[in-house]
Amino acid sequence: xxxxxxxxxxxxxxxxxxxxxxxxxxxxxxxxxxxxxxxxxxxxxxxxxxxxxxxxxxxxxxxxxxxxxxxxxxxxxxxxxxxxxxxxxxxxxxxxxxxxxx
Amino acid sequence: xxxxxxxxxxxxxxxxxxxxxxxxxxxxxxxxxxxxxxxxxxxxxxxxxxxxxxxxxxxxxxxxxxxxxxxxxxxxxxxxxxxxxxxxxxxxxxxxxxxxxxxxxxxxxxxxxxxxxxxxxxxxxxxxxxxxxxxxxxxxxxxxxxxxxxxxxxxxxxxxxxxxxxxxxxxxxxxxxxxxxxxxxxxxxxxxxxxxxxxxxxxxxxxxxxxxxxxxxxxxxxxxxxxxxxxxxxxxxxxxxxxxxxxxxxxxxxxxxxxxxxxxxxxxxxxxxxxxxxxxxxxxxxxxxxxxxxxxxxxxxxxxxxxxxxxxxxxxxxxxxxxxxxxxxxxxxxxxxxxxxxxxxxxxxxxxxxxxxxxxxxxxxxxxxxxxxxxxxxxxxxxxxxxxxxxxxxxxxxxxxxxxxxxxxxxxxxxxxxxxxxxxxxxxxxxxxxxxxx
Numbered sequence: 001x002x003x004x005x006x007x008x009x010x011x012x013x014x015x016x017x018x019x020x021x022x023x024x025x026x027x028x029x030x031x032x033x034x035x036x037x038x039x040x041x042x043x044x045x046x047x048x049x050x051x052x053x054x055x056x057x058x059x060x061x062x063x064x065x066x067x068x069x070x071x072x073x074x075x076x077x078x079x080x081x082x083x084x085x086x087x088x089x090x091x092x093x094x095x096x097x098x099x100x101x102x
Numbered sequence: 103x104x105x106x107x108x109x110x111x112x113x114x115x116x117x118x119x120x121x122x123x124x125x126x127x128x129x130x131x132x133x134x135x136x137x138x139x140x141x142x143x144x145x146x147x148x149x150x151x152x153x154x155x156x157x158x159x160x161x162x163x164x165x166x167x168x169x170x171x172x173x174x175x176x177x178x179x180x181x182x183x184x185x186x187x188x189x190x191x192x193x194x195x196x197x198x199x200x201x202x203x204x205x206x207x208x209x210x211x212x213x214x215x216x217x218x219x220x221x222x223x224x225x226x227x228x229x230x231x232x233x234x235x236x237x238x239x240x241x242x243x244x245x246x247x248x249x250x251x252x253x254x255x256x257x258x259x260x261x262x263x264x265x266x267x268x269x270x271x272x273x274x275x276x277x278x279x280x281x282x283x284x285x286x287x288x289x290x291x292x293x294x295x296x297x298x299x300x301x302x303x304x305x306x307x308x309x310x311x312x313x314x315x316x317x318x319x320x321x322x323x324x325x326x327x328x329x330x331x332x333x334x335x336x337x338x339x340x341x342x343x344x345x346x347x348x349x350x351x352x353x354x355x356x357x358x359x360x361x362x363x364x365x366x367x368x369x370x371x372x373x374x375x376x377x378x379x380x381x382x383x384x385x386x387x388x389x390x391x392x393x394x395x396x397x398x399x400x401x402x403x404x405x406x407x408x409x410x411x412x413x414x415x416x417x418x419x420x421x422x423x424x425x426x427x428x429x430x431x432x433x434x435x436x437x438x439x440x441x442x443x444x445x446x447x448x449x450x451x452x453x454x455x456x457x458x459x460x461x462x463x464x465x466x467x468x469x470x471x472x473x474x475x476x477x478x479x480x481x482x483x484x485x486x487x488x489x490x491x492x493x494x495x496x497x498x499x500x501x502x503x504x505x506x507x508x509x510x511x512x513x514x515x516x517x518x519x520x521x522x523x524x525x526x527x528x529x530x531x532x533x534x535x536x537x538x539x540x
Binding site: 023024025029030031033034036037038039040041042044045046047048049074076079080081082083084088 | 136138139140141142148149150169172173449452453456457460463464467469472475476477478480492494495496498509511512513514516517526528529530532533534536537
């Protein structure tokens with residue numbers, strides 16, 4: 001009888017460790033940090049570029065996908081947007097949606 | 103903004119400056135950090151306890167120190183060791199050569215890393231890394247213990263024959279590490295005789311900032327055209343052709359600055375005689391009035407002296423998932439010293455620093471690094487005093503080759519230089535420096 005209980009506790013402990021581990025590097029954060037150089041730490045841009053913090057995920061993903069779809073135009077953001085898959089773009093948008101603009 | 107702030111300080115006079123609290127004096131150096139910047143917060147203890155020491159306070163070192171704190175939380179102690187009391191930005195420093203800026207306006211202090219993020223900034227020179235005892239030894243004799251170490255010392259220069267002494271180096275400054283040499287070169291260009299020859303050279307890749315030398319040739323040519331008509335810019339390139347932004351620089355060399363820039367690919371400098379201002383090249387002797395040879399480069403001295411330069415004895419091999427050294431566990435190398443497929447430049451050094459910070463934080467929790475990191479490079483290059491081009495690339499981890507691979511389609515340069523790009527360049531620089539230093 002004792003053994004299963006111990007296993008149960010071990011499972012719980014490992015699940016707790018996993019939950020804690022997950023908070024150390026939230027999904028999308030490292031990917032989204034590619035935007036920080038121009039759009040500010042956590043999307044709080046300074047000096048005139050668009051602020052991404054607090055925008056909805058849909059808005060950000062929509063803009064990036066629109067840029068990717070444009071042909072014949074070679075703007076820096078269009079070329080840049082082509083570097084990310086749609087799944088990565090969604091993760092980036094989700095991350096900025098969790099940030100506050102101030 | 104920069105001008106008014108400098109004027110304000112100037113009007114105070116040195117005596118008044120000396121009475122200001124140190125933080126205000128230091129803040130005066132951060133002319134590009136907007137006062138409206140809202141810094142990120144350092145969260146409380148996230149269950150990560152450890153000591154990370156960072157060697158080198160350039161773009162990579164400053165960024166990793168900041169992100170270790172805002173992502174790692176208050177339990178992670180971060181010490182940044184830097185030789186200089188402030189950072190001179192290499193980015194934009196070619197604009198000092200045409201008088202658009204001064205080096206003073208490109209100076210960044212470590213004050214905000216201290217104040218906003220609690221980074222322990224130590225001004226000191228590192229003499230050795232004790233990888234076994236896990237401590238960094240300073241030239242002062244003191245040592246700083248670490249659990250993990252990040253080494254970001256930038257680049258070191260090879261010596262060009264004939265330029266062994268400091269005096270001879272001042273007669274042919276490379277100005278490829280922004281600072282006093284940049285101002286010196288600016289003054290030499292200004293004082294050049296009428297119709298003189300400015301000669302610069304580009305070393306074999308890899309070197310710091312691939313578009314930089316071509317940008318410099320353009321800006322010097324642009325300034326000379328207006329201020330010293332009849333003078334020439336000779337560009338000796340050890341590479342077989344223009345290695346960055348070939349479309350824009352190609353057009354700049356053959357159209358925009360035609361008749362001023364004389365570009366000679368596949369040509370290297372063998373030696374320089376500063377007494378006669380003669381440059382001995384692989385294609386014969388050239389007389390010049392102002393000499394600006396950019397020497398070949400390798401990783402910062404601490405990389406070679408600590409045995410971390412396992413790639414050709416010149417650069418540090420790393421695992422690009424974490425930037426952990428290929429030869430020393432627990433020691434990470436980021437920025438220009440690392441041997442990767444990515445360019446040696448400030449914008450991407452900032453992103454390498456974030457990948458490294460994230461991997462270190464995970465490692466303290468016993469977790470593997472992000473298996474699919476993405477990094478990016480973006481930069482603007484002035485072609486004249488009022489127009490600029492740009493270059494961008496996105497890199498993604500390729501598990502087969504274990505390298506960062508340029509994502510197809512996501513690599514390119516501007517269609518043409520424009521004044522709008524020049525304006526964008528200032529916004530880019532403002533955000534990049536704020537993300538790295540504030």
